[in-house]
Amino acid sequence: MNESYKIISSSILFWFSQKKWFVYSILISIFLLNLNTPLGLTVPAYHSLIILLLVFMLVTFEPIPFPAIALLTLVLQVVLGVAPPNVVASSFMNDAVLFVMGSLMFAIAIVHQGLDIRLAKLIIKIFGKSKRMFLAGLMTISAVLSSFLGEHTVIAIMLPIGLSVIKNIDTQQADGKNAVLLTLFSIAYGTIIGSIGTPSGGARNVIMINYLQEFSNVSIDYWKWMKHAYPILMIQLVVAYFVLQFTFPSSLNNIKMRGFKKNVVKIDVKKNINHLFSCLIIIGIVSSWFAFNDIYGLGIIALAGALTFMIFGMISWEEINKNTNWGVILLFAATISLGFQINETGASSWLVLKFNELLATFPSNSMDVSWSIMAVLSGLTANFFTSSATVSLIGPLAIELHPTDISFALSSAIASGFSFLTVISSPTAMIIYSTGLVSTKIFFKVGILMFCISIIILYLMSQFYWVML
Amino acid sequence: MKILIAIGGREFSKPTLDLGMKIANSFKSSTTIAYVGKKISQFSEKDVSVVHQNLDDRELYRPGIRTLEWAYDFLISKKYIEEKDSNTFDDYLLVDEENSRMKVLLKGQQSDKIDLIMRTGEIIEQLKDEVETNKHDITIIGGGGNKGIHQKLVQFIDSSVFVVKNYSVYKKYKILLPVNDSEGSDMAIDTAINFAKSYKLNVEIVSVPEGKKSIEEVKKILNKTKDKFSKNKIKTTTKLIDGLTVNSIVNYAKDDSIIILGVSPKNLIMKYFFGSKPLSIALKCNCPVLITK
Numbered sequence A: 001m002n003e004s005y006k007i008i009s010s011s012i013l014f015w016f017s018q019k020k021w022f023v024y025s026i027l028i029s030i031f032l033l034n035l036n037t038p039l040g041l042t043v044p045a046y047h048s049l050i051i052l053l054l055v056f057m058l059v060t061f062e063p064i065p066f067p068a069i070a071l072l073t074l075v076l077q078v079v080l081g082v083a084p085p086n087v088v089a090s091s092f093m094n095d096a097v098l099f100v101m102g103s104l105m106f107a108i109a110i111v112h113q114g115l116d117i118r119l120a121k122l123i124i125k126i127f128g129k130s131k132r133m134f135l136a137g138l139m140t141i142s143a144v145l146s147s148f149l150g151e152h153t154v155i156a157i158m159l160p161i162g163l164s165v166i167k168n169i170d171t172q173q174a175d176g177k178n179a180v181l182l183t184l185f186s187i188a189y190g191t192i193i194g195s196i197g198t199p200s201g202g203a204r205n206v207i208m209i210n211y212l213q214e215f216s217n218v219s220i221d222y223w224k225w226m227k228h229a230y231p232i233l234m235i236q237l238v239v240a241y242f243v244l245q246f247t248f249p250s251s252l253n254n255i256k257m258r259g260f261k262k263n264v265v266k267i268d269v270k271k272n273i274n275h276l277f278s279c280l281i282i283i284g285i286v287s288s289w290f291a292f293n294d295i296y297g298l299g300i301i302a303l304a305g306a307l308t309f310m311i312f313g314m315i316s317w318e319e320i321n322k323n324t325n326w327g328v329i330l331l332f333a334a335t336i337s338l339g340f341q342i343n344e345t346g347a348s349s350w351l352v353l354k355f356n357e358l359l360a361t362f363p364s365n366s367m368d369v370s371w372s373i374m375a376v377l378s379g380l381t382a383n384f385f386t387s388s389a390t391v392s393l394i395g396p397l398a399i400e401l402h403p404t405d406i407s408f409a410l411s412s413a414i415a416s417g418f419s420f421l422t423v424i425s426s427p428t429a430m431i432i433y434s435t436g437l438v439s440t441k442i443f444f445k446v447g448i449l450m451f452c453i454s455i456i457i458l459y460l461m462s463q464f465y466w467v468m469l
Numbered sequence B: 001m002k003i004l005i006a007i008g009g010r011e012f013s014k015p016t017l018d019l020g021m022k023i024a025n026s027f028k029s030s031t032t033i034a035y036v037g038k039k040i041s042q043f044s045e046k047d048v049s050v051v052h053q054n055l056d057d058r059e060l061y062r063p064g065i066r067t068l069e070w071a072y073d074f075l076i077s078k079k080y081i082e083e084k085d086s087n088t089f090d091d092y093l094l095v096d097e098e099n100s101r102m103k104v105l106l107k108g109q110q111s112d113k114i115d116l117i118m119r120t121g122e123i124i125e126q127l128k129d130e131v132e133t134n135k136h137d138i139t140i141i142g143g144g145g146n147k148g149i150h151q152k153l154v155q156f157i158d159s160s161v162f163v164v165k166n167y168s169v170y171k172k173y174k175i176l177l178p179v180n181d182s183e184g185s186d187m188a189i190d191t192a193i194n195f196a197k198s199y200k201l202n203v204e205i206v207s208v209p210e211g212k213k214s215i216e217e218v219k220k221i222l223n224k225t226k227d228k229f230s231k232n233k234i235k236t237t238t239k240l241i242d243g244l245t246v247n248s249i250v251n252y253a254k255d256d257s258i259i260i261l262g263v264s265p266k267n268l269i270m271k272y273f274f275g276s277k278p279l280s281i282a283l284k285c286n287c288p289v290l291i292t293k
Helices: A002-033 A043-061 A066-079 A085-092 A095-112 A115-127 A131-149 A151-165 A174-194 A203-216 A222-247 A259-263 A269-311 A317-323 A326-344 A347-359 A366-385 A387-401 A406-416 A427-434 A440-468 B010-026 B045-057 B065-077 B123-134 B147-156 B183-199 B215-231 B245-252 B268-274 B277-284
Strands: B002-007 B030-037 B092-096 B101-106 B114-120 B138-142 B160-164 B174-178 B203-207 B236-240 B257-262 B289-292
Touching (some): A002 A043, A002 B123, A002 B147, A002 B268, A043 A066, A043 A347, A085 A326, A095 A131, A095 A151, A095 A326, A115 A269, A131 A151, A131 A174, A151 A174, A151 B045, A203 A269, A203 A326, A203 A387, A222 A406, A317 B045, A326 A347, A326 A387, A366 A440, A406 A440, A427 A440, B002 B010, B010 B183, B030 B065, B065 B101, B065 B114, B101 B123, B114 B123, B138 B147, B147 B268, B174 B183, B174 B245, B183 B289, B203 B215, B257 B277, B277 B289
Parallel strands (some): B002 B138, B138 B160
Antiparallel strands (some): B092 B101, B160 B289
16 A cells, blocks of 8 residues: 555656646636636637647746647647537648648758758858858858758758868867858858748748738738848848857868768769759759749648659658657647737637737837837747747738738748747757757857847838838 | 766766766675756757767767766776776667666676666656666765755665765765664664774764754664764764754864765654654755755
8 A cells, every 4th residue: 555655656756747837827727717808809719829828838848749739729629618529620721731741741841852962062062161151151151941841850950060161179278169160050040041032941831821821911922032032141140140150250270071972972873863853852842932822822732742752662651650749739739829829819809809909008119119129029939849830820920910011910920030049949949959068158248249130130120121121 | 776976067976976986886786877858848859869879860969868978988097897808988889768768788898786877857757767667776966056956865865875075085984874763863873883884984883863852862872873883883973952953063174084874753744844853964064964864
């Protein structure tokens, strides 16, 4: 009896110690449910906001698996009367979710082809004249590729190239350590900055486009997004290059640009054909995003990319199934569904009303203040909560602030891409951190400067450049 | 006996590894050296896994391997492992086992006495799983980092826990054994006897009068413990110290002490929320502490 008690109580305590944030989140939600509904809010709207808070806490602290959070979000929407089952089910799947699914599969298929070897040769050929040029090239290529193919694809391709040139550097010496950090941050910042460039650069962009279409009937095509975002990307790249050179001064003597060649296996004819065909598929998909996204949607085109790789036997379903993060897909689907309900129930209008009441107390131009708060809030939330989840939950609020002015919605989505502060904010940051060569402290130290500069660039561009478009 | 040595950063892990291997060698026990990698956010775990696979394919070390390589070289330099041409890290194989566990196999590795493993995730969860799956008797961990980790380790891991704080290879250590009449104390005495015999260390037995216990009763416990050591031909001194148990022992312990304590008999729930005396001693003192289970 005593032994059984010990085992049971130890198991319960261990469960509690690991899942305490789940318990706290549920207790807070129950407490809020028992309060009176705030004035001006309907009961479903109030309940949708409680679910929003619950999801924020659960995703931030991760006490339970993402698929469980997704299912809980769906169940609670129905049980708490936010929306009937059929409405929840229909809002669960849309083009943005298909895009998340398609782009993840497409990324796995591309990475599987081993294009990094060829890309490394190309970068060395173009930028190999000097080591600083090489790093600038790594950053630029990362940004351009990431803007079309997404962060997770590009970081997986570029990191081995980066690690191979810094392989034998002694990180105990300041010069060597700075060279390592400079290389890794060049790739990371290139990839992060690039993801704001086009709609396919990140799921958050597609989610915002979908919301704008649904809630404001405003349509933004691939080209229109690029016209708004690409100049910001280019300015950010130049700034990031100098910020990194200034933060990590290094002679770069230890960097071995040809290091990657050592690992390059002889590419045979079959591989050549494979690589050529992969490039054709990628070009085909990116062109389709430009030309046909109005007709077919970004998600369906991304799925077509993964499908083509599978049909031609260039990747097996088992490989895709093993490496696709189904939990994230479910979570995005559930949070997008919740985002729709927050808008439908009028909860977002109520929040914006309260926000505007608060703004009225400010003496300065309320448009500027509301833009700044919204952009900084989107950027900061994304850094602690990841960008796509942030846009799926606070996107409706950004649109509601100025439903006919796309600059608010675009700024919110773009600011969410400024994942410079924390390592949990984006796959790129987490992958760089997982190498063990970059600490959270260093990431934040460099990131805070980049974050502030990026917000200023975004503000200036939205004020002076977007108005000309 | 099976020993688990958990290592993190290189410099901080040296004393842990050194003391851990000394213990393993003296008990002729099999040893697992575990590197627990950073917990990856669920958002990025598949992306990270794809990248790590890619690094393996390109023959670039995946994170964690460098630390294990350093640990392996350290063991060779200290002659805990015999150096052979064939057992270097130039040719390693990662075997993906269950529950985020990866075993590193080196070409030509002869001994099954030392396992090198990598795990990824929340450190307590990973070490708990490692101990439960492989039935380790002692878990050895460094004294740096978050104190909460040590508390949770002692609380949840089903093995004795050795927290290696401020250990120096150049010091001559002695065992400090606080005793009372609890079951945990008896286990600590047995462990201390084994340690003292293996290392030829002097032992200092101390006791603090607690509750309604008279000085005579405490002296009786001290003498009884001394007898157990005498039977094993181990030199001991005894000391009765006054004051509050935790503070008295923490103040009495010196830099060259290795404190060996029994686990508290207190209710688990009470221990979780309010802590326990062995745990408080382990957290407050400035020398290596072994809490036996």
